[in-house]
Amino acid sequence: MAGELVEFEEGTIGIALNLESNNVGVVLMGDGLMIQEGSSVKATGRIAQIPVSEAYLGRVIPWLNLLMVEVVTTLQERGAMEYTIVVAETADSPATLQYLAPYTGAALAEYFMYRKQHTLIIYDDPSKQAQAYRQMSLLLRRPPGREAYPGDVFYLHSRLLERAAKFSSSLGEGSMTALPIVETQSGDVSAYIPTNLSSLSVSVDQQSAFAVGLLFDLYAFHRSTGNSLCPYRTLA
Secondary structure, eight states: OTTEEEEETTSOEEEEEEEOSSOEEEEESSOOTTOOTTOOEEEEEEEOOOOOOGGGTTOEESTTOGGGHHHHHHHHHTTOGGGOOEEOOOTTSOHHHHHHHHHHHHHHHHHHHHTTOEEEEEEEOHHHHHHHHHHHHHHTTOOBOGGGOBTTHHHHHHHHHTTOEEOOGGGTOOEEEEEEEOOOSTTOTTSHHHHHHHHHHOOOSOOOGGGTTTSSOHHHHHHHHGGGHHHHHHHO
């Protein structure tokens, strides 16, 4: 099945993403340097998953991530690490792990939401996840679209951000708030990924689907985007 974990004979784990009649496209969760032509591979019948519990509070995933020392130290000095979980994959991590990291954080945040608690998850940043997904898709020979991103890159982030929710009183009133932080080039907020995230992050009070994107605070909008008009017109 699509998304199933597969295991190579030397222990490397991969994810089956392309399922065709005569071949399967797999992305690796490791360097794969020991895999050779003719190596055997088997299906595991499982999808990527992570155990969740309160034991993860105050921890860094993966725990050997030395590049997060400064961030963790700052959180500890301010007394925030005791209720924080850091999930970090750096630029030298395999693209597959960079792609999965935000979903790992979302799964952990959902655990607390379902336990009637309030959580905040900060994605820094989704554009890096999109680049990792683009790399994976190009290697799998999927048809590229705008800026070489695959056609489902919007769905990549929508299924992530739409996991944020506020439960009703009958479900415990737990909540999960998502805060995506995206990198821009020269302040260009009209680029492909920032535009996608902006359309997903519009906050409105109305429940009507017709109101989404139409009813918002015009003063706050002009105050936050007024300086971006000139760069937009220059690039456009």
